[in-house]
Structures are given as structure tokens and as C-alpha cells.
Amino acid sequence: MAKELKELTSRATNYSQWYQDLVIKADLAESSAVRGCMVIKPYGYAIWEKMQRVLDDMFKAEGVQNAYFPLFIPKSFLSKEADHVEGFAKECAVVTHYRLKNNPDGTGVIVDPEARLEEELIVRPTSETIIWSTYKNWIQSYRDLPLLCNQWANVVRWEMRTRLFLRTAEFLWQEGHTAHATEEEALKMTRTMIDVYGTFAEKYMAMPVIKGCKSANERFAGALDTYTIEALMQDGKALQSGTSHFLGQNFAKAFDVQFTSKEGKAEYVWATSWGVSTRLMGALIMTHSDDNGLVLPPRLAPIQVVIVPIYKNMEMLQAIDEKVAPVVEELKKRGISVRYDNSDNKKPGWKFAEYELKGIPVRLALGGRDLENGTVEVMRRDTLEKETRSFDGIADYVETLLGDIQQNIFQKALDYRATHTITVDSYEEFKEKIEDGGFILAHWDGTPETEELIKQETKATIRCIPFEGDTTPGQCMVTGKPSARRVLFARSY
Amino acid sequence: MAKELKELTSRATNYSQWYQDLVIKADLAESSAVRGCMVIKPYGYAIWEKMQRVLDDMFKAEGVQNAYFPLFIPKSFLSKEADHVEGFAKECAVVTHYRLKNNPDGTGVIVDPEARLEEELIVRPTSETIIWSTYKNWIQSYRDLPLLCNQWANVVRWEMRTRLFLRTAEFLWQEGHTAHATEEEALKMTRTMIDVYGTFAEKYMAMPVIKGCKSANERFAGALDTYTIEALMQDGKALQSGTSHFLGQNFAKAFDVQFTSKEGKAEYVWATSWGVSTRLMGALIMTHSDDNGLVLPPRLAPIQVVIVPIYKNMEMLQAIDEKVAPVVEELKKRGISVRYDNSDNKKPGWKFAEYELKGIPVRLALGGRDLENGTVEVMRRDTLEKETRSFDGIADYVETLLGDIQQNIFQKALDYRATHTITVDSYEEFKEKIEDGGFILAHWDGTPETEELIKQETKATIRCIPFEGDTTPGQCMVTGKPSARRVLFARSY
Numbered sequence: 001m002a003k004e005l006k007e008l009t010s011r012a013t014n015y016s017q018w019y020q021d022l023v024i025k026a027d028l029a030e031s032s033a034v035r036g037c038m039v040i041k042p043y044g045y046a047i048w049e050k051m052q053r054v055l056d057d058m059f060k061a062e063g064v065q066n067a068y069f070p071l072f073i074p075k076s077f078l079s080k081e082a083d084h085v086e087g088f089a090k091e092c093a094v095v096t097h098y099r100l101k102n103n104p105d106g107t108g109v110i111v112d113p114e115a116r117l118e119e120e121l122i123v124r125p126t127s128e129t130i131i132w133s134t135y136k137n138w139i140q141s142y143r144d145l146p147l148l149c150n151q152w153a154n155v156v157r158w159e160m161r162t163r164l165f166l167r168t169a170e171f172l173w174q175e176g177h178t179a180h181a182t183e184e185e186a187l188k189m190t191r192t193m194i195d196v197y198g199t200f201a202e203k204y205m206a207m208p209v210i211k212g213c214k215s216a217n218e219r220f221a222g223a224l225d226t227y228t229i230e231a232l233m234q235d236g237k238a239l240q241s242g243t244s245h246f247l248g249q250n251f252a253k254a255f256d257v258q259f260t261s262k263e264g265k266a267e268y269v270w271a272t273s274w275g276v277s278t279r280l281m282g283a284l285i286m287t288h289s290d291d292n293g294l295v296l297p298p299r300l301a302p303i304q305v306v307i308v309p310i311y312k313n314m315e316m317l318q319a320i321d322e323k324v325a326p327v328v329e330e331l332k333k334r335g336i337s338v339r340y341d342n343s344d345n346k347k348p349g350w351k352f353a354e355y356e357l358k359g360i361p362v363r364l365a366l367g368g369r370d371l372e373n374g375t376v377e378v379m380r381r382d383t384l385e386k387e388t389r390s391f392d393g394i395a396d397y398v399e400t401l402l403g404d405i406q407q408n409i410f411q412k413a414l415d416y417r418a419t420h421t422i423t424v425d426s427y428e429e430f431k432e433k434i435e436d437g438g439f440i441l442a443h444w445d446g447t448p449e450t451e452e453l454i455k456q457e458t459k460a461t462i463r464c465i466p467f468e469g470d471t472t473p474g475q476c477m478v479t480g481k482p483s484a485r486r487v488l489f490a491r492s493y
Numbered sequence: 494m495a496k497e498l499k500e501l502t503s504r505a506t507n508y509s510q511w512y513q514d515l516v517i518k519a520d521l522a523e524s525s526a527v528r529g530c531m532v533i534k535p536y537g538y539a540i541w542e543k544m545q546r547v548l549d550d551m552f553k554a555e556g557v558q559n560a561y562f563p564l565f566i567p568k569s570f571l572s573k574e575a576d577h578v579e580g581f582a583k584e585c586a587v588v589t590h591y592r593l594k595n596n597p598d599g600t601g602v603i604v605d606p607e608a609r610l611e612e613e614l615i616v617r618p619t620s621e622t623i624i625w626s627t628y629k630n631w632i633q634s635y636r637d638l639p640l641l642c643n644q645w646a647n648v649v650r651w652e653m654r655t656r657l658f659l660r661t662a663e664f665l666w667q668e669g670h671t672a673h674a675t676e677e678e679a680l681k682m683t684r685t686m687i688d689v690y691g692t693f694a695e696k697y698m699a700m701p702v703i704k705g706c707k708s709a710n711e712r713f714a715g716a717l718d719t720y721t722i723e724a725l726m727q728d729g730k731a732l733q734s735g736t737s738h739f740l741g742q743n744f745a746k747a748f749d750v751q752f753t754s755k756e757g758k759a760e761y762v763w764a765t766s767w768g769v770s771t772r773l774m775g776a777l778i779m780t781h782s783d784d785n786g787l788v789l790p791p792r793l794a795p796i797q798v799v800i801v802p803i804y805k806n807m808e809m810l811q812a813i814d815e816k817v818a819p820v821v822e823e824l825k826k827r828g829i830s831v832r833y834d835n836s837d838n839k840k841p842g843w844k845f846a847e848y849e850l851k852g853i854p855v856r857l858a859l860g861g862r863d864l865e866n867g868t869v870e871v872m873r874r875d876t877l878e879k880e881t882r883s884f885d886g887i888a889d890y891v892e893t894l895l896g897d898i899q900q901n902i903f904q905k906a907l908d909y910r911a912t913h914t915i916t917v918d919s920y921e922e923f924k925e926k927i928e929d930g931g932f933i934l935a936h937w938d939g940t941p942e943t944e945e946l947i948k949q950e951t952k953a954t955i956r957c958i959p960f961e962g963d964t965t966p967g968q969c970m971v972t973g974k975p976s977a978r979r980v981l982f983a984r985s986y
Contacts, residue, residue, distance in 0.1 A: 042558035065535035079601030108572030
């Protein structure tokens with residue numbers, strides 16, 4: 001995998017190119033031969049696996065079980081919920097045939113016209129319809145509720161403009177689908193899951209998020225309410241990082257899923273769905289990384305510590321090997337993933353650049369002088385600060401340092417967001433300030449028309465109506481009509 | 494999820510129906526609204542997750558990294574390897590369009606004829622072609638080798654006759670794809686991975702397997718050699734449970750993947766691929782289960798121990814709750830998954846039947862007399878034996894018992910195989926004995942023609958040419974021609 005290091009475009013020069021370069025050069029992902037579909041490379045996938053493991057445990061702690069539903073959805077299912085089909089029909093991969101045959105001219109294969117499906121199948125863009133058609137058979141009584149399922153799966157949305165991780169035709173995600181006896185319980189679940197996502201984003205990804213409701217325009221197709229976590233990237237654009245939908249009884253009615261209540265009455269089931277995807281990889285990269293490469297939060301870094309020996313001859317290398325071995329063992333024992341890179345086909349300088357690019361949170365380097373002095377050079381990736389320390393007690397120090405880095409990059413992102421969140425009262429000021437990027441808190445009259453006007457004129461959307469923060473009423477910056485509270489605007493990915 | 498317990502067809506009555514009943518009634522999987530595609534229900538998926546976790550760790554111990562490649566494969570890729578296209582073209586789901594639109598008559602959606610893809614896409618039936626088209630960019634030098642990737646993914650093969658887990662249009666699997674500098678190294682990897690599968694089958698699934706080579710007729714489409722693990726089900730039919738393929742340079746040549754050797758020469762890369770799928774679920778079920786339901790090996794059981802209180806009033810239940818709590822804690826501390834089912838909407842008899850059906854390896858039951866006597870009733874699922882024991886030290890006993898059950902069901906399966914494996918010398922005897930089911934070791938002249946004749950006349954196939962066992966040469970039972978050694982025949986799934 002030959003690669004020219006240090007050819008990363010700087011963020012200031014071209015943020016979008018910097019992102020693209022970084023994803024490729026850090027071996028996270030690349031485009032494939034299939035338009036809009038990506039290959040997630042081993043290093044990128046290792047980060048995704050760490051995310052999956054943590055999230056999966058969090059879901060299970062909420063009583064959610066994993067299951068698996070079909071990749072394909074009969075075309076007619078999509079039409080059963082009116083808003084849903086409106087939202088998804090335009091970007092569906094459609095399977096029409098089930099066989100190829102040899103081309104009579106001998107040049108490979110063609111689609112066998114005789115193998116046409118009676119009803120076309122959609123490759124799932126999301127699974128509400130196939131899952132609710134299944135839930136119909138699983139739910140008869142209140143005793144069958146709540147039903148809390150999640151699946152880890154691939155989905156396909158035929159987007160015309162794609163970017164690695166952020167918007168791809170196929171992506172990986174998890175989608176939870178829950179069924180409840182009451183509206184109240186379903187609403188509580190919707191909120192619980194957005195809180196799970198918020199906790200994951202902040203505690204593991206070290207990415208601060210603002211939680212809130214989507215406006216009607218921005219809701220999931222088929223939902224009565226959509227909750228979201230919104231993060232701010234370093235270019236001042238917002239990134240929707242996870243959503244949790246209150247679906248009311250829409251899908252239960254579309255698929256006729258009723259249960260017998262404790263009182264013996266037939267009632268429609270209440271639903272939620274919620275998901276995060278490989279888009280989180282894009283969020284992670286853009287929140288922390290810098291012009292030298294990735295910066296990863298220690299809690300999600302596949303390799304947390306790398307140790308590089310600097311040696312003039314094989315005797316010196318052997319002495320370093322021996323010195324390092326017990327520390328590697330000690331770190332592993334503490335559950336810290338560590339790589340000792342004593343490969344001799346790469347120079348230390350190359351290794352330093354490579355591990356910086358890959359965002360390994362802590363680098364230790366040992367040379368001849370360190371052996372003599374009983375020292376080690378420690379570099380932390382987040383600040384690029386180096387220090388020479390006593391080798392004794394280095395495992396303790398590294399463990400603490402990993403915690404510090406996790407905290408520091410979260411704080412840094414939080415500070416960035418604080419200095420890039422402003423309050424604006426006039427539409428004139430809004431139009432001016434939106435050019436600088438960042439979040440803007442402003443009053444809005446609550447109508448889709450005003451929201452649409454703002455979007456057309458400024459490319460900014462309402463990211464959410466925050467659950468928390470200033471709830472003082474005011475007047476819409478555009479129409480002057482009453483506003484219940486300030487809402488969060490930004491341009492977004 | 495209302496369900497009539499104890500309506501399982503017996504194996505003797507109708508083995509195939511027993512299997513179907515069991516998969517449904519034990520809540521493992523069910524058919525979906527999409528022909529041939531299954532829904533894997535939470536309990537079934539929990540077993541699959543345990544399999545995945547163990548296998549994934551075993552792969553990583555061999556240096557394999559996970560990655561993810563696209564769901565779709567351009568139609569033309571399939572044609573690049575001649576045998577490969579021959580093997581898979583006839584059962585491919587084909588994506589031809591990327592959009593639906595509203596039906597002008599207002600009745601839902603139709604495929605938008607204007608959204609036709611320039612080149613049709615195949616839903617992957619296996620990923621050699623898309624992966625080797627990617628590897629071309631990843632491999633330049635011997636330093637880039639070996640490249641050891643695996644993906645956990647869904648694949649689609651449009652089979653006409655499907656059975657839950659055993660043969661479904663969509664299934665879940667892992668597929669490993671490795672690239673090597675030498676033939677020797679690739680052959681070694683092919684063998685390593687079939688050994689990993691064999692170890693997994695025997696140590697975790699408690700399912701004895703015979704490892705060997707496939708005959709040319711039964712090879713993977715595009716492979717030079719296919720290694721397999723073959724298990725024997727309780728109805729005397731063989732089940733191919735995992736395969737590892739030596740692909741030679743076929744895919745490297747098809748996708749022009751060359752590397753510069755240490756000597757500076759351009760050479761084609763050597764390849765392997767290997768996979769196991771949700772078919773293992775079918776193998777697991779059919780190897781151990783009985784007329785009362787599932788029998789699960791403790792190492793793969795999502796719940797290893799269930800505790801059921803038998804009480805006459807709430808005071809008694811409370812006393813049992815208190816008695817049981819520390820044992821639940823103690824078992825969890827030992828890494829044993831335990832469920833204490835004190836739900837009061839189901840009778841103990843119902844719970845007993847339910848947990849028998851679900852194959853929970855150990856059941857503990859405590860009633861009023863047990864409280865007085867300091868005892869507990871222990872039932873082991875594999876033999877259905879019950880005994881009343883002292884409650885003191887029950888955690889130790891349960892831990893040992895789980896190990897015994899794991900060992901016992903393996904031994905039972907091994908004994909079954911031993912009594913259902915025979916050696917046959919004449920084709921007459923073969924034709925008679927094959928009707929009884931089981932493995933038959935017989936001499937074969939090594940030709941595809943003889944193999945095909947046997948298949949046509951007896952429905953038996955060569956399951957493998959075993960790596961081990963009797964290697965004495967002899968004469969083909971059909972043609973009398975020389976045979977290098979006995980090979981393993983059976984009818985199979």
C-alpha cells in the first residue's frame with residue numbers, strides 16, 4: 001500500500017479536500033468500482049467495530065435484542081405508508097431479475113429476460129416496512145410488548161452526490177425498531193435512545209452534541225417526531241449524527257398491527273425507530289483531526305499506544321526489545337491496545353509520520369540515550385507535545401495520559417463549538433453571520449414556510465429545536481411573529 | 494408471540510418437519526414476505542452472535558483483519574473468471590434501476606423506466622471479483638503481502654428451493670480473502686482456515702467434523718482446490734459446514750493483480766477464500782436437538798442456566814428470590830449467563846417446557862421443600878436427567894456440569910457418527926447401504942465420470958477425500974480401476 005505521506009491538503013486551504021485526502025491516506029476507506037459505494041479498509045473498519053461494540057452493549061443495557069430482517073423489500077410495501085414512500089422511492093436500488101445468462105455473442109453475461117420477478121424488490125433504504133410486516137405476526141397481546149429489536153445491516157440509498165462515509169449509496173448502520181403498548185412508553189423510548197446516542201457521542205467519540213427535535217420539514221419520512229444529535233464540524237458546518245423517531249401508530253396502521261390490551265380491547269401498536277451509521281466515522285474524523293492527520297479519541301482508537309525503537313545496530317535494538325517487552329505486557333494487562341513497531345524495513349521518521357497520520361493517541365520512542373538514562377520520549381497526538389520522562393512507571397503515566405487526551409479533545413471540541421455558536425436577532429445579521437459558519441440561535445415563527453424561505457436564501461436549515469438551553473419566547477427574525485424559543489440554525493452536511 | 498408448546502413433530506415421524514417445526518417454535522427464524530429470505534429472530538440471532546464472536550477472535554489470532562466491500566458487483570466483473578461466472582450467474586439478484594416513481598393511476602409506485610443503470614449490478618453471491626478488483630490497488634510489492642481480510646456480510650443466491658438456515662436466498666456469512674506471494678503460503682493459509690473451522694465446530698459447536706478435499710466436481714467455482722468440514726446430521730445426511738478455497742492465481746490473473754517480488758520480478762498474487770454462514774445454525778440444531786426441542790452446547794447457548802422458582806404464595810417467592818440472588822451473582826461473576834425467571838404470568842410447567850424447547854443447558858428449580866431442606870433440583874437438558882442436590886456449592890456444580898454437557902453432547906455426536914460410518918467394497922453393497930444414511934468410505938477411481946454416475950444412481954456425493962484416516966490404496970467399487978484411497982460418500986443437505 002504505497003503512499004506518499006505528508007501530502008495532506010491543509011484544512012485552511014481546502015477543508016473538503018483535506019477530508020477526502022485524510023480518509024484515503026489514513027487507510028480508512030476508498031471509492032469502489034461501483035458508483036457511490038465505498039470500501040471500508042481494515043483500519044477504518046477497526047474503528048467502526050469499536051463503535052459497534054460500545055453501542056451494542058449500550059443497546060443491550062436498554063433491553064434491546066438484535067435480530068436480522070431481509071435485505072429486500074417488496075415494492076408494494078413501500079407504498080403502504082404515504083410519507084415513507086414519498087421520502088424513499090426516488091433513491092431505491094431495484095431488483096427486477098434473478099438470473100444472468102451467457103450472451104449469445106460469447107462476450108460474457110446478460111440479464112436473462114425470462115427471469116423477471118413478478119414483483120420488483122427494493123434493496124432496503126431503511127427497514128420499517130419489512131419489519132412491521134413481520135411484527136404483525138409477533139404481536140398479539142400486551143404481553144408481547146414492548147418488543148425491542150435492533151439490526152446491524154447495510155442499506156442502500158441511491159444518492160447522486162456521494163462522499164466517503166458522509167453520504168454513500170451503500171452504508172452500514174444499525175436500525176432499532178421498537179413496538180409499545182402506549183404512546184407515552186414509545187415517546188420515552190424515543191428519548192432514551194437519543195440520550196444513548198448523545199452519551200456515546202460525548203463519552204466515546206469525544207464529540208459534543210446538541211440534542212433536540214427536528215422541525216416538521218426535517219423529520220424522517222413517516223415519523224411524527226424526530227429527535228437528533230447535532231455536532232459541529234471544524235469548518236463550521238453541522239453534522240446530524242444520529243436520529244430517533246417517534247412513529248406514532250403510522251406503521252402499525254399501514255401493516256395492521258394490533259394487540260389486545262389488558263382491558264381486552266384491540267389497539268394499534270406504537271412505534272419508534274432509531275439509527276446511527278458509518279456517517280459517524282465522518283463526524284469523528286472531522287471533529288478532531290488536524291493537518292498532520294487523524295486525531296482519535298483513545299476510547300475508539302484501534303491502537304492506543306505505539307512504541308518505536310530508535311537504534312543504530314542490532315545489539316541496541318535487542319536491548320530496547322528487552323526493555324520494552326514488560327511494558328507492552330503491562331499495558332495489555334490493563335486493556336490498553338499497544339503496538340511495538342520494531343520492523344526494520346521502515347525508518348523511525350517514516351513510522352512517526354505514519355502513526356501521526358493514523359492518529360495513534362500516544363507514541364513512545366526509545367533510543368540509545370534513553371537506555372543509558374532510563375528515559376523514554378512520550379508524544380501525545382492531540383497536542384503533538386513531546387516530553388522525555390523516566391521509563392519507570394511509564395504504564396501508569398500512559399494510562400492517565402490516555403484519559404487526559406480523551407478529556408482534552410472533548411474540551412477542545414466543546415470550546416470550538418462555544419466560540420462558534422452565536423445568538424442573532426435580526427435576519428440581516430443572520431444572513432451575514434451564517435457565512436462565517438457555526439451554530440446560530442435565532443427566533444423562528446414555527447412555520448415550514450419561513451423555514452423554507454431561510455433555507456432558500458441562506459442554505460441554512462433548522463438543525464433542531466434544542467431540548468435544553470434558553471427557552472425565552474421572542475419574535476421570529478424573519479416575520480416578526482411570535483416564537484416559542486430560539487432554535488438552532490446552521491449549514492450542514 | 495403465542496405458541497403452542499409440545500407440538501413438535503418427532504424426528505422419527507418426519508425429520509424434515511421436525512427441523513422446520515423446531516426452528517419456528519424455538520423462535521430461531523421464520524420465513525419472510527420475500528421469497529426465500531428469512532427473518533432471524535432474536536433468540537436465533539443471539540446464537541449466531543456467539544458464533545461470530547468466537548470465530549472473529551479466532552480469525553484475528555491468525556492475523557486476519559476485518560474490512561467491508563460493496564454489496565453490488567458490476568455484471569461484467571462476474572465474467573472475468575470463467576468458472577466463477579458459470580457457477581454463479583444462474584442465481585443472481587440483478588439490480589437494473591435506481592428509482593421508483595408514482596404510478597400515474599395513483600396506486601402506489603412503479604419502477605421509473607428512465608432510471609435504468611448503464612451497467613446492471615449483481616447483488617454479491619460471494620465477493621471474490623469485487624475484492625480482487627480492489628486488491629489490485631492495494632498490492633504493488635511483496636511488502637504488501639500477505640494481505641488477510643475478512644468481511645461479515647449478507648450475500649444473495651437466488652435458490653429455487655429454500656429451507657430456513659440451510660438454504661436461503663439471502664444469508665449471513667463471513668468471507669475471508671487472502672493474498673500471498675507464494676503458492677506454498679496460500680496453500681498453508683487454505684489449510685489453516687479449514688483447521689480453524691474444524692476447531693470451532695468441535696470445540697464450540699460440539700459437532701465432530703471430517704476434514705478433507707473436495708473432488709473436482711464439488712469444488713468452488715474458480716478454485717483449484719476446496720477444503721471442507723463435513724458433519725453428519727441425525728438423519729444420516731451429511732452437511733458441508735465450512736469451506737476454504739485455494740484459488741491459485743485465477744483471480745489475480747482475471748483482475749491483473751501483480752506484485753514486485755524481492756527479486757524485482759513482476760508476479761501474479763496467490764489467493765485463498767474461506768467462509769462459514771448461518772447454515773451453521775442448521776448444523777447446530779440438527780446435530781444435537783431432540784424431540785423435546787433444542788439442545789445447545791453450553792459454549793454457544795445465549796442463556797446457559799435458567800432458575801425457576803416454584804411457589805405457593807408471595808412470601809415463598811420472596812424467600813426464593815433472596816436465596817437465589819447471590820447464586821445469580823456468583824454465576825455471572827464466573828462468566829456464566831443466567832436467567833432467573835420469577836415472572837408470575839406463566840406457570841412453572843409452562844416455563845419448564847419453554848426452556849426445554851429453547852435448549853437451555855441447565856435448569857435449576859426451587860420450591861418450598863427445597864427451602865426447608867436446603868436443596869435444589871437440577872436438570873441437564875442433554876440427558877433430561879434430574880437430581881436434587883444441596884444448594885450449597887451449587888455454582889461450582891453448575892460450572893462443572895456445563896463443561897460435562899459440552900463434552901457429553903460432543904461424545905454423543907461422535908458415537909452417532911462412529912455407528913453410522915461404514916466401509917463398503919462393492920457398488921451393490923453401496924447402493925443398498927446408502928439407503929440407511931450415514932457416511933460410507935469406499936474406493937473411487939478418481940474420475941468425475943464415475944463420481945457423476947454414482948450421484949445419478951444413488952444421490953450420494955463424495956463429501957471429501959479425508960486428510961486423515963485409512964490411506965490404503967484399492968480398487969474403485971464401480972469400475973475396478975485403481976483407487977488411491979477410500980473417500981467419504983454420503984447423501985447430503
